[in-house]
Amino acid sequence: MTTLLGAPTTTGSRIAAIGGFRGENLVTNDDIAGPINSSDEWIRQRTGIVTRARADHDTTIADMSTAAAQDALAKAGITGADVDAVIVSTVTHFEQTPALATIVADRIGATPAPAFDLSAACAGYCYGIAQADAMVRAGLARTVVVVGVEKMSDFIDPTDRTISFLLGDGAGAAVVTASDQTGIGPTVWGSDGGQAGVIYQTRSWLDYRHEELGEPEEETPELAEEVSQMRTPTLRQLGPTVFKWVISTIPGVARQAVAAAGLTLDDIEVFIPHQANMRITDQLTKLLKLPDSVIVARDIAETGNTSAASIPLATERLLREGTAPSCAVALQVGFGAGLAYAGQVVVLP
Known part of the structure:
Protein backbone atom coordinates (compact mmCIF):
# COMPACT_ATOMS: atom_id res chain seq x y z
CA MET A 1 0.00 0.00 0.00
CA THR A 2 1.34 3.44 -0.95
CA THR A 3 0.97 6.24 1.56
CA LEU A 4 1.01 9.79 0.23
CA LEU A 5 2.93 12.17 2.48
CA GLY A 6 0.73 15.15 1.76
CA ALA A 7 -1.60 15.86 -1.11
CA PRO A 8 -0.07 16.02 -4.61
CA THR A 9 -0.02 19.42 -6.25
CA THR A 10 -0.06 20.62 -9.83
CA THR A 11 -0.13 24.30 -8.94
CA GLY A 12 1.70 26.61 -11.31
CA SER A 13 3.30 29.94 -10.50
CA ARG A 14 3.50 33.43 -11.92
CA ILE A 15 5.17 36.77 -11.23
CA ALA A 16 2.48 38.98 -9.72
CA ALA A 17 4.51 42.18 -9.42
CA ILE A 18 7.97 43.69 -9.84
CA GLY A 19 9.43 46.42 -7.63
CA GLY A 20 12.67 48.32 -7.70
CA PHE A 21 15.05 50.70 -5.99
CA ARG A 22 18.01 52.38 -7.68
CA GLY A 23 20.94 54.07 -6.01
CA GLU A 24 20.10 57.69 -5.19
CA ASN A 25 22.90 59.21 -7.28
CA LEU A 26 23.33 59.16 -11.05
CA VAL A 27 27.07 59.06 -11.71
CA THR A 28 28.12 60.22 -15.17
CA ASN A 29 30.99 58.92 -17.24
CA ASP A 30 32.85 62.18 -16.70
CA ASP A 31 32.55 61.64 -12.95
CA ILE A 32 34.52 58.40 -13.08
CA ALA A 33 36.72 58.82 -16.16
CA GLY A 34 39.65 60.49 -14.41
CA PRO A 35 40.88 57.64 -12.19
CA ILE A 36 40.83 55.20 -15.13
CA ASN A 37 42.36 57.70 -17.57
CA SER A 38 39.33 57.44 -19.84
CA SER A 39 36.57 59.60 -21.31
CA ASP A 40 32.81 59.78 -21.73
CA GLU A 41 33.21 58.87 -25.41
CA TRP A 42 35.36 55.80 -24.69
CA ILE A 43 32.95 54.46 -22.07
CA ARG A 44 29.85 55.06 -24.21
CA GLN A 45 31.37 53.38 -27.27
CA ARG A 46 32.43 50.26 -25.39
CA THR A 47 29.56 49.84 -22.95
CA GLY A 48 26.58 51.98 -23.96
CA ILE A 49 26.49 53.36 -20.42
CA VAL A 50 25.68 57.04 -19.96
CA THR A 51 25.09 57.03 -16.19
CA ARG A 52 25.12 54.45 -13.44
CA ALA A 53 23.07 54.53 -10.22
CA ARG A 54 25.19 54.64 -7.08
CA ALA A 55 23.78 54.54 -3.57
CA ASP A 56 24.53 56.97 -0.77
CA HIS A 57 27.32 55.91 1.57
CA ASP A 58 24.85 55.19 4.37
CA THR A 59 22.38 53.25 2.20
CA THR A 60 22.75 49.51 2.84
CA ILE A 61 21.75 46.55 0.73
CA ALA A 62 19.18 45.74 3.41
CA ASP A 63 17.69 49.21 2.86
CA MET A 64 17.59 48.76 -0.92
CA SER A 65 16.19 45.22 -0.68
CA THR A 66 13.46 46.32 1.69
CA ALA A 67 12.45 49.24 -0.53
CA ALA A 68 12.26 47.05 -3.64
CA ALA A 69 10.33 44.31 -1.84
CA GLN A 70 7.85 46.79 -0.37
CA ASP A 71 7.34 48.32 -3.81
CA ALA A 72 6.60 44.89 -5.28
CA LEU A 73 4.25 43.94 -2.45
CA ALA A 74 2.31 47.19 -2.84
CA LYS A 75 1.93 46.59 -6.58
CA ALA A 76 0.74 43.04 -5.88
CA GLY A 77 -1.82 44.37 -3.40
CA ILE A 78 -0.56 42.28 -0.50
CA THR A 79 1.52 42.74 2.66
CA GLY A 80 4.46 40.98 4.24
CA ALA A 81 2.02 38.94 6.33
CA ASP A 82 0.99 37.18 3.11
CA VAL A 83 4.56 36.13 2.26
CA ASP A 84 5.54 32.49 2.79
CA ALA A 85 9.26 32.77 1.96
CA VAL A 86 11.93 35.34 1.08
CA ILE A 87 14.91 34.70 -1.21
CA VAL A 88 17.69 37.27 -1.68
CA SER A 89 20.41 36.96 -4.30
CA THR A 90 23.54 39.06 -3.82
CA VAL A 91 27.34 38.99 -3.80
CA THR A 92 27.70 42.23 -1.84
CA HIS A 93 26.40 41.21 1.59
CA PHE A 94 29.72 41.40 3.41
CA GLU A 95 28.59 39.51 6.49
CA GLN A 96 28.93 35.75 6.65
CA THR A 97 25.90 35.56 8.92
CA PRO A 98 23.04 36.18 9.39
CA ALA A 99 21.58 35.88 5.91
CA LEU A 100 20.37 39.17 4.45
CA ALA A 101 17.04 37.55 3.57
CA THR A 102 16.13 37.09 7.23
CA ILE A 103 16.61 40.81 7.84
CA VAL A 104 14.56 41.71 4.79
CA ALA A 105 11.80 39.29 5.81
CA ASP A 106 11.60 40.95 9.21
CA ARG A 107 11.57 44.47 7.78
CA ILE A 108 8.70 43.74 5.39
CA GLY A 109 6.67 42.01 8.09
CA ALA A 110 7.08 38.46 6.78
CA THR A 111 8.46 36.89 9.98
CA PRO A 112 8.42 33.90 10.63
CA ALA A 113 8.66 33.04 6.92
CA PRO A 114 11.73 31.02 5.92
CA ALA A 115 14.40 33.20 4.34
CA PHE A 116 17.74 32.47 2.70
CA ASP A 117 20.40 34.01 0.48
CA LEU A 118 21.73 32.90 -2.90
CA SER A 119 25.11 33.71 -4.42
CA ALA A 120 25.08 33.36 -8.20
CA ALA A 121 26.18 36.89 -9.14
CA CYS A 122 24.57 38.18 -12.33
CA ALA A 123 22.56 34.96 -12.77
CA GLY A 124 21.28 35.19 -9.21
CA TYR A 125 17.84 36.68 -9.87
CA CYS A 126 16.98 33.95 -12.38
CA TYR A 127 18.23 31.38 -9.86
CA GLY A 128 15.91 32.92 -7.28
CA ILE A 129 12.93 32.82 -9.63
CA ALA A 130 13.68 29.15 -10.30
CA GLN A 131 13.71 28.42 -6.57
CA ALA A 132 10.49 30.33 -5.94
CA ASP A 133 8.76 28.56 -8.82
CA ALA A 134 9.87 25.17 -7.48
CA MET A 135 8.72 26.01 -3.96
CA VAL A 136 5.27 27.01 -5.16
CA ARG A 137 4.94 23.95 -7.39
CA ALA A 138 6.01 21.69 -4.53
CA GLY A 139 3.40 23.17 -2.22
CA LEU A 140 6.01 24.65 0.13
CA ALA A 141 4.76 28.19 -0.40
CA ARG A 142 2.08 30.14 -2.20
CA THR A 143 3.75 33.55 -2.16
CA VAL A 144 7.51 34.11 -2.37
CA VAL A 145 9.44 37.37 -2.52
CA VAL A 146 12.59 37.17 -4.66
CA VAL A 147 15.12 39.99 -4.40
CA GLY A 148 18.23 40.65 -6.47
CA VAL A 149 20.36 43.33 -4.84
CA GLU A 150 23.87 44.70 -5.10
CA LYS A 151 25.83 47.65 -3.80
CA MET A 152 28.64 47.23 -6.30
CA SER A 153 30.17 50.58 -5.34
CA ASP A 154 31.37 48.87 -2.14
CA PHE A 155 33.19 46.23 -4.20
CA ILE A 156 35.15 48.25 -6.74
CA ASP A 157 38.51 49.92 -7.17
CA PRO A 158 37.85 53.25 -8.92
CA THR A 159 41.21 52.98 -10.71
CA ASP A 160 40.39 49.58 -12.24
CA ARG A 161 39.73 49.67 -15.99
CA THR A 162 38.31 46.13 -16.27
CA ILE A 163 34.91 46.48 -14.59
CA SER A 164 34.58 49.35 -12.09
CA PHE A 165 33.14 51.86 -14.58
CA LEU A 166 30.33 49.43 -15.51
CA LEU A 167 28.85 48.95 -12.08
CA GLY A 168 25.86 50.45 -10.29
CA ASP A 169 23.80 49.90 -7.15
CA GLY A 170 20.19 48.84 -6.76
CA ALA A 171 17.62 46.21 -5.89
CA GLY A 172 14.83 44.57 -7.84
CA ALA A 173 12.14 42.36 -6.35
CA ALA A 174 9.50 39.99 -7.66
CA VAL A 175 6.42 38.60 -5.94
CA VAL A 176 5.94 35.02 -7.14
CA THR A 177 2.53 33.54 -6.40
CA ALA A 178 0.61 30.34 -7.01
CA SER A 179 -1.43 30.36 -10.20
CA ASP A 180 -3.85 28.14 -12.09
CA GLN A 181 -1.91 28.99 -15.24
CA THR A 182 1.82 28.65 -15.78
CA GLY A 183 3.52 32.04 -15.77
CA ILE A 184 7.10 30.85 -15.23
CA GLY A 185 8.61 28.38 -17.64
CA PRO A 186 11.23 25.72 -16.87
CA THR A 187 14.63 27.11 -15.97
CA GLN A 195 36.45 29.58 -15.59
CA ALA A 196 36.01 30.94 -12.07
CA GLY A 197 39.02 33.19 -12.56
CA VAL A 198 37.44 35.12 -15.41
CA ILE A 199 35.42 37.33 -13.04
CA TYR A 200 37.10 37.30 -9.67
CA GLN A 201 37.80 38.89 -6.30
CA THR A 202 41.36 40.16 -5.95
CA ARG A 203 41.92 38.27 -2.69
CA SER A 204 39.86 36.41 -0.12
CA TRP A 205 38.50 38.12 2.96
CA LEU A 206 40.43 35.60 5.05
CA ASP A 207 43.69 36.73 3.43
CA TYR A 208 42.65 40.31 4.09
CA ARG A 209 41.97 39.47 7.73
CA HIS A 210 45.36 37.80 8.13
CA GLU A 211 47.02 40.81 6.58
CA GLU A 212 45.26 43.21 8.92
CA LEU A 213 46.33 41.05 11.87
CA GLY A 214 49.93 41.21 10.79
CA GLU A 215 49.97 37.81 9.10
CA PRO A 216 50.45 38.64 5.40
CA GLU A 217 49.52 35.99 2.90
CA GLU A 218 52.18 34.33 0.78
CA GLU A 219 53.14 36.34 -2.30
CA THR A 220 51.49 35.01 -5.45
CA PRO A 221 51.60 36.02 -9.12
CA GLU A 222 47.97 37.08 -8.88
CA LEU A 223 48.70 39.33 -5.92
CA ALA A 224 51.76 40.77 -7.65
CA GLU A 225 49.62 41.71 -10.65
CA GLU A 226 47.11 43.64 -8.58
CA VAL A 227 47.25 47.25 -9.70
CA SER A 228 45.04 48.69 -6.98
CA GLN A 229 46.53 50.39 -3.95
CA MET A 230 43.41 49.51 -1.99
CA ARG A 231 43.85 46.81 0.63
CA THR A 232 40.27 45.54 0.66
CA PRO A 233 39.28 42.86 -1.88
CA THR A 234 37.76 44.27 -5.05
CA LEU A 235 36.25 42.94 -8.25
CA ARG A 236 38.08 42.29 -11.52
Whole structure:
Protein backbone atom coordinates (compact mmCIF):
# COMPACT_ATOMS: atom_id res chain seq x y z
CA MET A 1 0.00 0.00 0.00
CA THR A 2 1.34 3.44 -0.95
CA THR A 3 0.97 6.24 1.56
CA LEU A 4 1.01 9.79 0.23
CA LEU A 5 2.93 12.17 2.48
CA GLY A 6 0.73 15.15 1.76
CA ALA A 7 -1.60 15.86 -1.11
CA PRO A 8 -0.07 16.02 -4.61
CA THR A 9 -0.02 19.42 -6.25
CA THR A 10 -0.06 20.62 -9.83
CA THR A 11 -0.13 24.30 -8.94
CA GLY A 12 1.70 26.61 -11.31
CA SER A 13 3.30 29.94 -10.50
CA ARG A 14 3.50 33.43 -11.92
CA ILE A 15 5.17 36.77 -11.23
CA ALA A 16 2.48 38.98 -9.72
CA ALA A 17 4.51 42.18 -9.42
CA ILE A 18 7.97 43.69 -9.84
CA GLY A 19 9.43 46.42 -7.63
CA GLY A 20 12.67 48.32 -7.70
CA PHE A 21 15.05 50.70 -5.99
CA ARG A 22 18.01 52.38 -7.68
CA GLY A 23 20.94 54.07 -6.01
CA GLU A 24 20.10 57.69 -5.19
CA ASN A 25 22.90 59.21 -7.28
CA LEU A 26 23.33 59.16 -11.05
CA VAL A 27 27.07 59.06 -11.71
CA THR A 28 28.12 60.22 -15.17
CA ASN A 29 30.99 58.92 -17.24
CA ASP A 30 32.85 62.18 -16.70
CA ASP A 31 32.55 61.64 -12.95
CA ILE A 32 34.52 58.40 -13.08
CA ALA A 33 36.72 58.82 -16.16
CA GLY A 34 39.65 60.49 -14.41
CA PRO A 35 40.88 57.64 -12.19
CA ILE A 36 40.83 55.20 -15.13
CA ASN A 37 42.36 57.70 -17.57
CA SER A 38 39.33 57.44 -19.84
CA SER A 39 36.57 59.60 -21.31
CA ASP A 40 32.81 59.78 -21.73
CA GLU A 41 33.21 58.87 -25.41
CA TRP A 42 35.36 55.80 -24.69
CA ILE A 43 32.95 54.46 -22.07
CA ARG A 44 29.85 55.06 -24.21
CA GLN A 45 31.37 53.38 -27.27
CA ARG A 46 32.43 50.26 -25.39
CA THR A 47 29.56 49.84 -22.95
CA GLY A 48 26.58 51.98 -23.96
CA ILE A 49 26.49 53.36 -20.42
CA VAL A 50 25.68 57.04 -19.96
CA THR A 51 25.09 57.03 -16.19
CA ARG A 52 25.12 54.45 -13.44
CA ALA A 53 23.07 54.53 -10.22
CA ARG A 54 25.19 54.64 -7.08
CA ALA A 55 23.78 54.54 -3.57
CA ASP A 56 24.53 56.97 -0.77
CA HIS A 57 27.32 55.91 1.57
CA ASP A 58 24.85 55.19 4.37
CA THR A 59 22.38 53.25 2.20
CA THR A 60 22.75 49.51 2.84
CA ILE A 61 21.75 46.55 0.73
CA ALA A 62 19.18 45.74 3.41
CA ASP A 63 17.69 49.21 2.86
CA MET A 64 17.59 48.76 -0.92
CA SER A 65 16.19 45.22 -0.68
CA THR A 66 13.46 46.32 1.69
CA ALA A 67 12.45 49.24 -0.53
CA ALA A 68 12.26 47.05 -3.64
CA ALA A 69 10.33 44.31 -1.84
CA GLN A 70 7.85 46.79 -0.37
CA ASP A 71 7.34 48.32 -3.81
CA ALA A 72 6.60 44.89 -5.28
CA LEU A 73 4.25 43.94 -2.45
CA ALA A 74 2.31 47.19 -2.84
CA LYS A 75 1.93 46.59 -6.58
CA ALA A 76 0.74 43.04 -5.88
CA GLY A 77 -1.82 44.37 -3.40
CA ILE A 78 -0.56 42.28 -0.50
CA THR A 79 1.52 42.74 2.66
CA GLY A 80 4.46 40.98 4.24
CA ALA A 81 2.02 38.94 6.33
CA ASP A 82 0.99 37.18 3.11
CA VAL A 83 4.56 36.13 2.26
CA ASP A 84 5.54 32.49 2.79
CA ALA A 85 9.26 32.77 1.96
CA VAL A 86 11.93 35.34 1.08
CA ILE A 87 14.91 34.70 -1.21
CA VAL A 88 17.69 37.27 -1.68
CA SER A 89 20.41 36.96 -4.30
CA THR A 90 23.54 39.06 -3.82
CA VAL A 91 27.34 38.99 -3.80
CA THR A 92 27.70 42.23 -1.84
CA HIS A 93 26.40 41.21 1.59
CA PHE A 94 29.72 41.40 3.41
CA GLU A 95 28.59 39.51 6.49
CA GLN A 96 28.93 35.75 6.65
CA THR A 97 25.90 35.56 8.92
CA PRO A 98 23.04 36.18 9.39
CA ALA A 99 21.58 35.88 5.91
CA LEU A 100 20.37 39.17 4.45
CA ALA A 101 17.04 37.55 3.57
CA THR A 102 16.13 37.09 7.23
CA ILE A 103 16.61 40.81 7.84
CA VAL A 104 14.56 41.71 4.79
CA ALA A 105 11.80 39.29 5.81
CA ASP A 106 11.60 40.95 9.21
CA ARG A 107 11.57 44.47 7.78
CA ILE A 108 8.70 43.74 5.39
CA GLY A 109 6.67 42.01 8.09
CA ALA A 110 7.08 38.46 6.78
CA THR A 111 8.46 36.89 9.98
CA PRO A 112 8.42 33.90 10.63
CA ALA A 113 8.66 33.04 6.92
CA PRO A 114 11.73 31.02 5.92
CA ALA A 115 14.40 33.20 4.34
CA PHE A 116 17.74 32.47 2.70
CA ASP A 117 20.40 34.01 0.48
CA LEU A 118 21.73 32.90 -2.90
CA SER A 119 25.11 33.71 -4.42
CA ALA A 120 25.08 33.36 -8.20
CA ALA A 121 26.18 36.89 -9.14
CA CYS A 122 24.57 38.18 -12.33
CA ALA A 123 22.56 34.96 -12.77
CA GLY A 124 21.28 35.19 -9.21
CA TYR A 125 17.84 36.68 -9.87
CA CYS A 126 16.98 33.95 -12.38
CA TYR A 127 18.23 31.38 -9.86
CA GLY A 128 15.91 32.92 -7.28
CA ILE A 129 12.93 32.82 -9.63
CA ALA A 130 13.68 29.15 -10.30
CA GLN A 131 13.71 28.42 -6.57
CA ALA A 132 10.49 30.33 -5.94
CA ASP A 133 8.76 28.56 -8.82
CA ALA A 134 9.87 25.17 -7.48
CA MET A 135 8.72 26.01 -3.96
CA VAL A 136 5.27 27.01 -5.16
CA ARG A 137 4.94 23.95 -7.39
CA ALA A 138 6.01 21.69 -4.53
CA GLY A 139 3.40 23.17 -2.22
CA LEU A 140 6.01 24.65 0.13
CA ALA A 141 4.76 28.19 -0.40
CA ARG A 142 2.08 30.14 -2.20
CA THR A 143 3.75 33.55 -2.16
CA VAL A 144 7.51 34.11 -2.37
CA VAL A 145 9.44 37.37 -2.52
CA VAL A 146 12.59 37.17 -4.66
CA VAL A 147 15.12 39.99 -4.40
CA GLY A 148 18.23 40.65 -6.47
CA VAL A 149 20.36 43.33 -4.84
CA GLU A 150 23.87 44.70 -5.10
CA LYS A 151 25.83 47.65 -3.80
CA MET A 152 28.64 47.23 -6.30
CA SER A 153 30.17 50.58 -5.34
CA ASP A 154 31.37 48.87 -2.14
CA PHE A 155 33.19 46.23 -4.20
CA ILE A 156 35.15 48.25 -6.74
CA ASP A 157 38.51 49.92 -7.17
CA PRO A 158 37.85 53.25 -8.92
CA THR A 159 41.21 52.98 -10.71
CA ASP A 160 40.39 49.58 -12.24
CA ARG A 161 39.73 49.67 -15.99
CA THR A 162 38.31 46.13 -16.27
CA ILE A 163 34.91 46.48 -14.59
CA SER A 164 34.58 49.35 -12.09
CA PHE A 165 33.14 51.86 -14.58
CA LEU A 166 30.33 49.43 -15.51
CA LEU A 167 28.85 48.95 -12.08
CA GLY A 168 25.86 50.45 -10.29
CA ASP A 169 23.80 49.90 -7.15
CA GLY A 170 20.19 48.84 -6.76
CA ALA A 171 17.62 46.21 -5.89
CA GLY A 172 14.83 44.57 -7.84
CA ALA A 173 12.14 42.36 -6.35
CA ALA A 174 9.50 39.99 -7.66
CA VAL A 175 6.42 38.60 -5.94
CA VAL A 176 5.94 35.02 -7.14
CA THR A 177 2.53 33.54 -6.40
CA ALA A 178 0.61 30.34 -7.01
CA SER A 179 -1.43 30.36 -10.20
CA ASP A 180 -3.85 28.14 -12.09
CA GLN A 181 -1.91 28.99 -15.24
CA THR A 182 1.82 28.65 -15.78
CA GLY A 183 3.52 32.04 -15.77
CA ILE A 184 7.10 30.85 -15.23
CA GLY A 185 8.61 28.38 -17.64
CA PRO A 186 11.23 25.72 -16.87
CA THR A 187 14.63 27.11 -15.97
CA VAL A 188 17.70 26.23 -18.02
CA TRP A 189 20.75 26.80 -15.86
CA GLY A 190 24.31 25.73 -15.27
CA SER A 191 27.85 26.72 -14.37
CA ASP A 192 31.48 26.41 -15.41
CA GLY A 193 33.74 26.64 -12.38
CA GLY A 194 36.70 25.92 -14.60
CA GLN A 195 36.45 29.58 -15.59
CA ALA A 196 36.01 30.94 -12.07
CA GLY A 197 39.02 33.19 -12.56
CA VAL A 198 37.44 35.12 -15.41
CA ILE A 199 35.42 37.33 -13.04
CA TYR A 200 37.10 37.30 -9.67
CA GLN A 201 37.80 38.89 -6.30
CA THR A 202 41.36 40.16 -5.95
CA ARG A 203 41.92 38.27 -2.69
CA SER A 204 39.86 36.41 -0.12
CA TRP A 205 38.50 38.12 2.96
CA LEU A 206 40.43 35.60 5.05
CA ASP A 207 43.69 36.73 3.43
CA TYR A 208 42.65 40.31 4.09
CA ARG A 209 41.97 39.47 7.73
CA HIS A 210 45.36 37.80 8.13
CA GLU A 211 47.02 40.81 6.58
CA GLU A 212 45.26 43.21 8.92
CA LEU A 213 46.33 41.05 11.87
CA GLY A 214 49.93 41.21 10.79
CA GLU A 215 49.97 37.81 9.10
CA PRO A 216 50.45 38.64 5.40
CA GLU A 217 49.52 35.99 2.90
CA GLU A 218 52.18 34.33 0.78
CA GLU A 219 53.14 36.34 -2.30
CA THR A 220 51.49 35.01 -5.45
CA PRO A 221 51.60 36.02 -9.12
CA GLU A 222 47.97 37.08 -8.88
CA LEU A 223 48.70 39.33 -5.92
CA ALA A 224 51.76 40.77 -7.65
CA GLU A 225 49.62 41.71 -10.65
CA GLU A 226 47.11 43.64 -8.58
CA VAL A 227 47.25 47.25 -9.70
CA SER A 228 45.04 48.69 -6.98
CA GLN A 229 46.53 50.39 -3.95
CA MET A 230 43.41 49.51 -1.99
CA ARG A 231 43.85 46.81 0.63
CA THR A 232 40.27 45.54 0.66
CA PRO A 233 39.28 42.86 -1.88
CA THR A 234 37.76 44.27 -5.05
CA LEU A 235 36.25 42.94 -8.25
CA ARG A 236 38.08 42.29 -11.52
CA GLN A 237 37.24 40.66 -14.83
CA LEU A 238 38.93 39.49 -18.01
CA GLY A 239 36.61 41.44 -20.28
CA PRO A 240 37.41 39.91 -23.69
CA THR A 241 37.17 36.39 -22.24
CA VAL A 242 33.81 37.18 -20.64
CA PHE A 243 32.50 38.59 -23.92
CA LYS A 244 33.55 35.50 -25.88
CA TRP A 245 32.01 33.15 -23.30
CA VAL A 246 28.70 35.02 -23.26
CA ILE A 247 28.44 35.14 -27.05
CA SER A 248 29.32 31.46 -27.46
CA THR A 249 27.20 30.12 -24.58
CA ILE A 250 24.17 32.27 -23.79
CA PRO A 251 22.33 32.14 -27.14
CA GLY A 252 22.11 28.36 -26.74
CA VAL A 253 20.85 28.73 -23.17
CA ALA A 254 18.21 31.21 -24.33
CA ARG A 255 17.02 28.90 -27.12
CA GLN A 256 16.80 25.98 -24.69
CA ALA A 257 14.73 28.04 -22.26
CA VAL A 258 12.30 29.01 -25.00
CA ALA A 259 12.02 25.40 -26.20
CA ALA A 260 11.52 24.15 -22.63
CA ALA A 261 8.55 26.51 -22.35
CA GLY A 262 7.04 24.93 -25.46
CA LEU A 263 7.51 28.10 -27.49
CA THR A 264 9.59 29.43 -30.36
CA LEU A 265 11.51 32.69 -30.56
CA ASP A 266 8.64 34.06 -32.65
CA ASP A 267 6.48 33.84 -29.51
CA ILE A 268 8.81 36.06 -27.48
CA GLU A 269 7.57 39.64 -27.03
CA VAL A 270 10.21 40.98 -24.63
CA PHE A 271 13.91 40.12 -24.22
CA ILE A 272 15.47 40.93 -20.83
CA PRO A 273 19.12 39.85 -20.65
CA HIS A 274 21.39 40.65 -17.73
CA GLN A 275 22.40 44.27 -18.20
CA ALA A 276 26.11 43.59 -18.52
CA ASN A 277 27.09 45.80 -21.42
CA MET A 278 25.11 47.27 -24.32
CA ARG A 279 27.42 45.58 -26.84
CA ILE A 280 26.59 42.21 -25.30
CA THR A 281 22.85 42.95 -25.39
CA ASP A 282 23.07 44.00 -29.04
CA GLN A 283 25.10 40.94 -29.99
CA LEU A 284 22.75 38.52 -28.21
CA THR A 285 19.75 40.11 -29.91
CA LYS A 286 21.47 39.71 -33.27
CA LEU A 287 22.57 36.11 -32.70
CA LEU A 288 19.10 35.04 -31.54
CA LYS A 289 17.63 36.65 -34.67
CA LEU A 290 14.78 38.07 -32.64
CA PRO A 291 11.96 39.69 -34.64
CA ASP A 292 12.09 43.47 -34.88
CA SER A 293 8.87 43.58 -32.88
CA VAL A 294 10.61 42.22 -29.77
CA ILE A 295 11.13 44.80 -27.02
CA VAL A 296 14.72 44.65 -25.73
CA ALA A 297 15.61 45.86 -22.23
CA ARG A 298 18.38 48.46 -22.22
CA ASP A 299 18.35 49.74 -18.65
CA ILE A 300 22.16 49.46 -18.69
CA ALA A 301 22.35 52.94 -20.28
CA GLU A 302 20.92 54.73 -17.23
CA THR A 303 21.43 52.34 -14.30
CA GLY A 304 24.66 50.53 -15.17
CA ASN A 305 25.44 46.90 -14.43
CA THR A 306 23.84 45.99 -11.10
CA SER A 307 24.64 42.26 -11.21
CA ALA A 308 21.83 40.27 -9.54
CA ALA A 309 19.56 43.32 -9.56
CA SER A 310 19.85 44.08 -13.26
CA ILE A 311 17.09 41.87 -14.69
CA PRO A 312 14.35 42.84 -12.22
CA LEU A 313 15.35 46.51 -12.46
CA ALA A 314 15.26 46.37 -16.25
CA THR A 315 11.85 44.69 -16.05
CA GLU A 316 10.59 47.29 -13.58
CA ARG A 317 11.58 50.11 -15.93
CA LEU A 318 9.90 48.49 -18.95
CA LEU A 319 6.64 48.10 -17.04
CA ARG A 320 6.74 51.47 -15.29
CA GLU A 321 7.42 53.39 -18.49
CA GLY A 322 4.86 51.37 -20.46
CA THR A 323 7.46 50.10 -22.92
CA ALA A 324 6.40 46.50 -22.30
CA PRO A 325 2.74 45.59 -21.83
CA SER A 326 1.32 43.63 -18.94
CA CYS A 327 1.07 39.88 -19.60
CA ALA A 328 3.72 40.00 -22.34
CA VAL A 329 5.81 36.85 -22.86
CA ALA A 330 9.39 37.63 -21.86
CA LEU A 331 12.67 35.75 -22.14
CA GLN A 332 15.04 36.59 -19.29
CA VAL A 333 18.59 35.26 -19.01
CA GLY A 334 21.31 35.98 -16.47
CA PHE A 335 25.01 35.23 -16.78
CA GLY A 336 28.20 36.17 -15.00
CA ALA A 337 30.70 35.26 -12.29
CA GLY A 338 31.05 31.62 -11.46
CA LEU A 339 30.78 31.31 -14.33
CA ALA A 340 27.04 30.79 -13.89
CA TYR A 341 23.97 31.24 -16.05
CA ALA A 342 20.20 30.76 -15.96
CA GLY A 343 17.27 31.59 -18.17
CA GLN A 344 13.52 31.16 -18.24
CA VAL A 345 10.47 32.43 -20.08
CA VAL A 346 8.04 34.36 -17.90
CA VAL A 347 4.75 36.18 -18.33
CA LEU A 348 5.15 39.76 -17.15
CA PRO A 349 2.80 40.96 -14.41
